[in-house]
Amino acid sequence: MARLVMKFGGTSVANIDRIRNVARHVKREVDAGFDVAVVVSAMSGKTNELVGWVNEISKFHDPREYDAVVASGEQVTSGLLALALREAGWPARSWQGWQIPVRTNDAHGSARIESIDGAGLIEGFGRKEVAVIAGFQGVHEATGRITTLGRGGSDTSAVAIAAAIAADRCDIYTDVDGVYTTDPRVVPKARRLDRIAFEEMLEMASLGAKVLQVRSVEVAMVHKVKTFVRSSFDDPDDPRPGTLICDEEDILEQQVVTGIAFARDEAQITLRRVADKPGVAASIFVPLAEANINVDMIIQVVSDDAKTTDLTFTVTNADYERARAILDANKAEIGFSSLQGATEVVKISAIGVGMRSHAGVAAKAFKALADKGVNIRAITTSEIKFSVLIDAEYTELAVRTLHTLYGLDKA
Ligand code: ADP
Ligand code: ASP
Numbered sequence: 001m002a003r004l005v006m007k008f009g010g011t012s013v014a015n016i017d018r019i020r021n022v023a024r025h026v027k028r029e030v031d032a033g034f035d036v037a038v039v040v041s042a043m044s045g046k047t048n049e050l051v052g053w054v055n056e057i058s059k060f061h062d063p064r065e066y067d068a069v070v071a072s073g074e075q076v077t078s079g080l081l082a083l084a085l086r087e088a089g090w091p092a093r094s095w096q097g098w099q100i101p102v103r104t105n106d107a108h109g110s111a112r113i114e115s116i117d118g119a120g121l122i123e124g125f126g127r128k129e130v131a132v133i134a135g136f137q138g139v140h141e142a143t144g145r146i147t148t149l150g151r152g153g154s155d156t157s158a159v160a161i162a163a164a165i166a167a168d169r170c171d172i173y174t175d176v177d178g179v180y181t182t183d184p185r186v187v188p189k190a191r192r193l194d195r196i197a198f199e200e201m202l203e204m205a206s207l208g209a210k211v212l213q214v215r216s217v218e219v220a221m222v223h224k225v226k227t228f229v230r231s232s233f234d235d236p237d238d239p240r241p242g243t244l245i246c247d248e249e250d251i252l253e254q255q256v257v258t259g260i261a262f263a264r265d266e267a268q269i270t271l272r273r274v275a276d277k278p279g280v281a282a283s284i285f286v287p288l289a290e291a292n293i294n295v296d297m298i299i300q301v302v303s304d305d306a307k308t309t310d311l312t313f314t315v316t317n318a319d320y321e322r323a324r325a326i327l328d329a330n331k332a333e334i335g336f337s338s339l340q341g342a343t344e345v346v347k348i349s350a351i352g353v354g355m356r357s358h359a360g361v362a363a364k365a366f367k368a369l370a371d372k373g374v375n376i377r378a379i380t381t382s383e384i385k386f387s388v389l390i391d392a393e394y395t396e397l398a399v400r401t402l403h404t405l406y407g408l409d410k411a
C-alpha cells in the first residue's frame, strides 16, 4: 500500500485540542488508503523552555545531557497523539528515535542522521498501525545515547523517514499554508508559491527562512522525496495542497527572484589596520575555524598605504563573544590596531535560480536600498543569490523594498 509521512510542528500540537485536530488530518489519509507515519515536534515553546532549564543549571553543559533533556518534548507529543488516535478508534503506536532506530553521529545538539531502519514501522503498517514518531531525536549507536538534530530538526526527521520507508510523499504541516516569497508575518504582501525549486528552498532556509530546516531540504533533494509544506489549520476534511518543493525543471513560470530571506542572528566584526601581507587572513580565520566558529561574509578593503588594511566579516550572534575573545587573544600575532563589533545587524538575501541567466539583478537592489537611505555594510553574491548586511532597524523596510522591486507583491 502507498505510504505517507505527515509532520506536525509545534503550533500544530500546542495543546490537546490541536492534537485531536491532527488526529483528524491523519484519519483523512488513513481513510484514503495510505499507511501513515506521523512525525511530531514538541508543543510550541516547549523546546525553548527545556533549553532554558539546561542553561540555567549549567552554562557550559555536557552536550549528552542537553540532548537527554531537550529530546523529551517530542516524547510527550508522540505519546499524546498515539493516545488521541487510539481514543478515536485507530490503532496507533508511538516511536522514539532509539526505538526505530534513527541512527545519528555523536554531534550532540546538531547530530546528523546516518541511517534509519524502517522495518519496524513497516511491520506496524502490516498490523494497520499508524506510527507516531518523536521528531528531532535519534540515537548514537556506539554509546546508546539520545541525540538531537538541531533546532527545527523534526522537519529532517520527517523527510529522512519518508526516504527510509520509500513514502510517496512527505507533508510538512505548519502554521502557514505553504512557502511564501518571504516571511508572511513580516510582509503581508508576501505571496504563497505553488512550487519552489530544491536549490531555492535550500538557499531560503539557510539564509533565514525557518519554515524548513536546511538539512530537511538537503535530504529531500538527495533522496528525491516529494515534499509539501501545508497548513494544519486547514479544514481536515478539505485541506489545500500547499507548496511543493521540486526540481527546477518542474516549474513552468520561473521568476528571476523567487524569494527574499533574512537572518537576524548575524554579527559583524571589523579589524582595523591589519598588516597587509601574506598569511594574515590565515592568522585570523584559522583560530576561528579551530573553535568551530563559522565565518560568513568577508570583506577586505584595499589599503591606502599598502601596509595595513581593514577586514570585516560576520559570524552568528551566538559565536560573537567567543570570536572576539579569540581575536583578542591572538592580537599580537595578527597585528590589528582595534576591533569593532556590531550585533544589531541583519543579513537580507534575494534568491532565484533565474539569477544564473540575468545580469544586474543585485545592482538594482543596491540602488533601491540607497534610495530608501539604507546603508549597506557588506555584500556577498553567488550563482543564485545575493546578500546584503544592513542595520537591523531597517529590516522590514529593506525586505519590503526588495519584495516590491522584484515584483513579488501579491496583487
Ligand atoms: P513549525 O513549528 O511548524 O516547524 P516554524 O515556526 O518552524 O513552524 O516555521 C513556520 C514559520 O516560518 C512561519 O510561521 C513563518 O513565520 C516562518 N517563515 C519564514 N519565512 C517563511 C517563508 N518564506 N514562507 C513561509 N513561512 C516562513
Ligand atoms: N522541537 C524542536 C525545536 O523546537 C524541533 C522542531 O520543532 O522541529 O527546535
Ligand code: MG
Pocket (backbone or CB within 6 Å): 009, 152, 155, 210, 211, 212, 213
Ligand atoms: Mg520548524
